[in-house]
Amino acid sequence: MLTCWKATGCCKPARSNEWRYPTLLLCVFGFFSMMKPSEPFLTPYLVGPAKNLTLEQVTNEILPVWTYSYLAMLFPVFLVTDYLRYKPVIILQGIAFVTTWLMLLFVQGVLGVQFLEFIFGIVSATEVAYYSYIYSVVSSEHYQKVTSYCRSVTLVAYTLASILGQVLVSVGNVSYFYLNVISLVSVSVAFLSSILLPMPKGSIFFHREEAENIQGSPSTEAVQPTSENISPQNNLDTTTLSQLPVMAVQDANGLVKTAEHKGVIKVLLQLWSDFKLCYSSPQILCWSIWWALATCGYNQIVNYIQVLWDHVKPSQDATAYNGGVEAVSTFMSAVASFAVGYIKLDWAIWGELALAIFSAVNSGALYAMDLSNNIWVCYACYVAFKASYMLLITIATFQIAANLSMERYALLFGVNTFVALILQTILTITVVDSRGLGLDIITQFLVYGTYFAAIAGLFLIRGIYTLIRNGQNRKKQAGSENIKENTSPSGNETETVEQF
Numbered sequence: 311m312l313t314c315w316k317a318t319g320c321c322k323p324a325r326s327n328e329w330r331y332p333t334l335l336l337c338v339f340g341f342f343s344m345m346k347p348s349e350p351f352l353t354p355y356l357v358g359p360a361k362n363l364t365l366e367q368v369t370n371e372i373l374p375v376w377t378y379s380y381l382a383m384l385f386p387v388f389l390v391t392d393y394l395r396y397k398p399v400i401i402l403q404g405i406a407f408v409t410t411w412l413m414l415l416f417v418q419g420v421l422g423v424q425f426l427e428f429i430f431g432i433v434s435a436t437e438v439a440y441y442s443y444i445y446s447v448v449s450s451e452h453y454q455k456v457t458s459y460c461r462s463v464t465l466v467a468y469t470l471a472s473i474l475g476q477v478l479v480s481v482g483n484v485s486y487f488y489l490n491v492i493s494l495v496s497v498s499v500a501f502l503s504s505i506l507l508p509m510p511k512g513s514i515f516f517h518r519e520e521a522e523n524i525q526g527s528p529s530t531e532a533v534q535p536t537s538e539n540i541s542p543q544n545n546l547d548t549t550t551l552s553q554l555p556v557m558a559v560q561d562a563n564g565l566v567k568t569a570e571h572k573g574v575i576k577v578l579l580q581l582w583s584d585f586k587l588c589y590s591s592p593q594i595l596c597w598s599i600w601w602a603l604a605t606c607g608y609n610q611i612v613n614y615i616q617v618l619w620d621h622v623k624p625s626q627d628a629t630a631y632n633g634g635v636e637a638v639s640t641f642m643s644a645v646a647s648f649a650v651g652y653i654k655l656d657w658a659i660w661g662e663l664a665l666a667i668f669s670a671v672n673s674g675a676l677y678a679m680d681l682s683n684n685i686w687v688c689y690a691c692y693v694a695f696k697a698s699y700m701l702l703i704t705i706a707t708f709q710i711a712a713n714l715s716m717e718r719y720a721l722l723f724g725v726n727t728f729v730a731l732i733l734q735t736i737l738t739i740t741v742v743d744s745r746g747l748g749l750d751i752i753t754q755f756l757v758y759g760t761y762f763a764a765i766a767g768l769f770l771i772r773g774i775y776t777l778i779r780n781g782q783n784r785k786k787q788a789g790s791e792n793i794k795e796n797t798s799p800s801g802n803e804t805e806t807v808e809q810f
Contacts, residue, residue, distance in 0.1 A: 329448040333456045335507050337463045342500035344467035347475030348489035350632040353616035354625035355486035367420055369617050370744040375424045377738045379431020381731040387435045388724045395510045399439035404501030406432045411494040446510035469640045476633030588722045597706045598726050600665050603765050605730035608699045617751050623685040639693040643700035650704045657709055659780050663773035668698045669766035676759035
């Protein structure tokens with residue numbers, strides 16, 4: 311797709327130096343948006359003297375709002391992001407970041423913090439723009455490089471922020487309020503950097519053909535005319551419109567609106583066709599099911615782990631080491647993800663068993679956290695849980711991406727995330743929300759451990775079935791090869807005579 315844009319001169323990613331500027335700005339945005347030393351200490355801050363909320367209010371009334379907001383915003387944001395060509399949505403994310411941390415500093419009461427969680431749900435939903443933007447402004451030859459830069463810088467920033475927060479709390483005795491002040495400054499820098507991003511001339515879905523048909527500007531190579539009929543209706547730009555009579559411009563605008571309407575329908579039909587094609591593969595469907603199920607559980611654990619830590623060892627009575635634990639868990643997750651590239655295994659055969667085994671590890675870690683009254687056991691089990699999940703999600707990502715184009719991968723990523731959020735919403739309403747069962751945090755983690763045990767059991771059955779089927783296929787293949795080797799035209803004739 312980008313090669314088509316490159317050929318027409320409308321999007322100029324091919325020049326060797328033009329990918330660096332947007333990549334640098336996007337890395338700046340990613341770094342400062344993740345450089346939030348207060349984030350590992352959110353629950354201690356909310357239940358502390360600054361907000362004076364109870365642990366039950368945070369668990370059963372406030373944190374569920376993030377899940378509902380994220381789910382409500384994800385699908386419309388997914389479509390609008392592409393239509394608006396990413397940059398406006400990245401700016402919106404920057405505004406939502408700043409608003410969230412301003413509210414964290416100055417808003418009081420359950421209702422105010424619930425609205426804060428709603429805004430942060432917008433932050434989460436708009437994250438898709440960050441990872442989609444770069445592919446619209448650089449050529450495919452730079453994809454691997456810029457992807458590694460953008461993902462690495464967010465990982466480094468989160469690790470540094472966690473370490474900084476822990477050092478300031480443990481050594482400097484800095485209050486959680488001032489950690490949020492530092493976070494506000496950081497996300498404000500991220501917002502300012504988003505404004506400087508260049509506006510893409512095309513996108514993955516909605517502006518694909520438009521980008522391919524834009525006339526070259528004086529600074530780009532002109533498109534050579536073809537034998538096709540070139541008219542204002544087929545090739546509209548600012549210069550052409552300025553030369554038309556008023557009535558002609560009005561007619562042209564009407565045609566543009568009709569074309570846009572048809573374009574939306576065409577995109578939606580193409581998305582539906584790609585959706586059916588993606589999930590028609592049993593292997594991709596299997597990995598996607600695990601992705602949705604496990605991501606639902608992972609988001610739930612990450613969202614409520616600070617509540618469990620504060621229950622086991624109240625932050626008001628002792629120093630919390632949440633920042634240090636998050637830094638270690640992020641580092642171990644990076645190591646686990648990196649190690650995947652060096653594991654030599656036929657994932658088509660053994661992948662489902664791997665999903666079962668590591669899901670069982672996750673289940674065991676959650677049960678251990680739930681049953682232990684030792685905060686250090688809880689910390690260690692969380693590190694094991696997060697690293698295990700990151701290892702598996704890395705495997706799932708490259709297994710799915712290896713068989714799909716970029717457009718279909720973006721669609722499948724969005725659908726899997728959407729399904730995970732639906733499951734998480736059901737889990738939250740049933741288990742966490744005060745309007746549902748409203749379970750305490752210990753009982754919640756018992757449910758989550760059982761949830762991952764069920765995932766492990768499901769994929770253990772599927773993995774055994776895959777192994778058995780693979781063994782049968784090998785026997786059939788070996789038998790077919792033996793028959794071919796032992797039979798010949800003369801041999802067949804001999805067998806026929808002997809039968810008579």
